[in-house]
Amino acid sequence: MTDYPKTSALMARGREFLGTEHAIMCGAMSWVSERNLVSAISNGGGFGVIACGAMTPDLLDAEIAATKEMTDKPFGVNLITMHPDLFELIAVCEKHAVGHVVLAGGIPPKGSVEAIKGGKNPAKVIVFAPTLALAKKLLRSGADALVIEGSEAGGHIGPVSTSVLAQEFLPELAKEFVVFVAGGIGTGDMIAAYLEMGASGVQLGTRFACATESIAHPDFKKAFFRAKARDAEMSVQVDPRLPVIPVRALKNKGTDAFTAKQREVAKILDSGEIEMAEAQLQIEHYWAGALRRAVVDGDIENGSLMAGQSVSLVTEEEPAADIITKLMEQSEAALKRPSRAA
Template identity: 60%
Template sequence: MNDSSKSKRDDARKALNQLWKPGCDFLGTEFAILGGAMSWVSERNLVSAISNAGGFGVIACGAMSPERLEEEIIATKALTKRPYGVNLITMHPELDKLVDVCLAHNVSHIVLAGGVPTGATIRRVRDGGARAIGFAPALALGRRLIKLGIEALVIEGSEAGGHVGPVSLNVLAQEILPHISEVPVFVAGGLGRGDAVLSYLEMGAAGAQLGTLFAASSESIAHDNFKNAFRRANARDAAVSVQLDERFPVIPVRGLTNAASRSFMKHQADMLNKFQNGEIEREKAQLEIEHFWAGALRKAVIEGDVENGSVMAGQSVGMVKEIKPVSEIMSVLVDQAVEALEKRETLFS
């Protein structure tokens, strides 16, 4: 690399650092890239790897008990000295105890997901010395959360894996980013390249959250079958679960189409027929539908049964071509953003 090329690269890197400085300052990281909180995947090994690579790892608490979460936090602290966070589901019956565990172990950031957190919970987090992050699927909710004391927002598009809303990141970004400047806003959903992240930074985002790329990393404890399913998949293979009847609502989940997803459709139809024939009460049928996926994610992630388990993945799965270390994934993302800035400078110089 000659002096001129090096100078352009340095200028592009400085420009990127300036663009995501609000996110880096908020997270305390080198790069404003968060790891998405994925049940069974976002545990000590992946979380510490993301943080050690300059990003921000996030433990997925999910249905953990306070004792189990404490064990995971202690194990994570032993693997990294850099900042990381914990994602808590607001509907968890022991939410207050989970918050207290995080605070007792000096977790710097708590992500409140899976519903709208109460002002009391947000105050509990902040009064305990942690930063509070929330999810905003719409502008109005984002503003409401800020009034309640949320210090940063994540806007996640329907391209993401797992439980998703109905609106794409492309639309959410246009709806929300121009109108919220009081707190850092991180974008998520379908992101697999650094130049795509750059485009949202230039719209006003403070950083980005990625899950699918990291789920297929070397440090991820996911079964090889799970990672290889990602590697073979195309974007269109990551489909959202379908609801057959409005009387039996289904929370949409994006994952790779397999035998389990086809069986879920049949299961819904069976429950619907039984209800219509008077063989089962509505509440019982709803419960049977909701319980279909119980244990299905663990079956895929840990046991490697990618046909009968739930292979949750975002549409960025089509960009997973090989299993790489987290540090390499992070480096590639940053290089792609820097190269995009370099090309632009060359184009207009």
Template identity: 60%
Template structure:
């Protein structure tokens, strides 16, 4: 007769022994990511313009994650200053995110190398081969974004050292495919380099599910944007706390002749005025008042400076409040270390429940 297996009920708090075993399992699942990043946790921070600067980046790295400076439109001298200021606040690893369309991309890569930055994230399109080669020849590891399996394979052939697959749930500029689908398309077929998942991640148990599918770690942005160490305006942060997932929507395009780059953010007066602005510009184009090129520029320039207004000045009504759908999981303004601890605890508790179910079924 098979002996009865004694198990704890699923709702009972984990014992110290259970948590220790689960934590070892979690660390094992994260090992490829932590080895690559050189961190305690396989948690990569999304690079967010106006938000991912020295204070937040150093706080994330000091808490065991991997902070990433958002270079954006910075000039080389300005980036060098930001790297130096960040290094003065942490002795832990951090990276720099560079936009591939930046006219001084190779100079920015050189700035990173001269400053001893070990990881360079190339975002905003397929990175030029020259930039990848320059970074790798200088001793840095290169991370790039793969929105499809065919591009993931191409990037690996180009020499990138790791990939991020980011779903449409993410905040800011997004693609059309959810992380759930991207993970199924890419993770089973890519093992040559670590793959970090991104988009809609707000809990550790959700990240755990992707680690079990083969991901090396996760990238989070929205949770960190509302962190206590973030320099974002308090109005910006508390808008996150009040928001629901359904409030984070992508920008709407009224006419296919005038493309609008999809950007996910919180719906507000600015996003409503953008629709009116598009309609007005299109009407003036159809009436012959403006050319097609002039109309496209008017539409594109509507949001000029809007992200800074929201993040720095706290104009959350007419500014661009970029946020992912995980904004509904932001319940309070928390220190970075507390956010990371919550993520790890949630993953550990999920592993304990998983083990109890398996024991019960056995």
């Protein structure tokens, strides 16, 4: 801790909340944020988060157990709010005494926060919110911490940039609540800036996607190393009647295939064969399958290469612990610059 006194001091609330050496969370990336990367990040002083995604309760049960075999440090589990088995997944987290549950993908359904916090092994609840009003409501209704994630991020994103969200949310919330900032963060300099604005910590996904411990296919990693910031494009919503959360990924044939998938699902929705919730679930299943093709199979043409715009800062494979050390060193150097002390 003494190596990074200024950064650690600004991260104090986040470190205490997470129970970690550094308040650096790893964003949950389906097929990537599994036992190997999660344990490596936690062992490296950060906070790994298992991406449950479309896992069944049995698969999540096995993943948590395997992760606990690889680290005795704190880690969390990210659950998608629209998952049909959400409450069963919450029960699995309780069974393993998971300390932190991240609810993502939408407004937490009724009773979910209470289920996480009220069991025999209560966990802390971390949420996302696209608006300040909703953030305040969630935090005052039981959520323990908030992640504000800007449109620069990879995967599912909102419409507003991280820098604007930080300026809007942090002055209103940071004194009273634990708030992490995410989206477009690739260096310690940006971490320092958000900490000085009042953030308790940060969340990075893209920066860790190509860590040595990441099981992502070598071709998936090479695509990241080659990519520029502008290559990480946001998906287009085809039909306004089918609200689809935009996804940022490296442009390829899979991007075009998603546009076609939206038209297909919208047509079925119009026919009355399925309800809106099922339509949205089909879209989620599409992403899960497309992402697996890229991450696991290495199909970088047809799979989904979800990446944030900070992908341009990912240039080589490095151990997760080294990435964390580099980020902390950069943040500390930034905070010690004479111009900041003046």
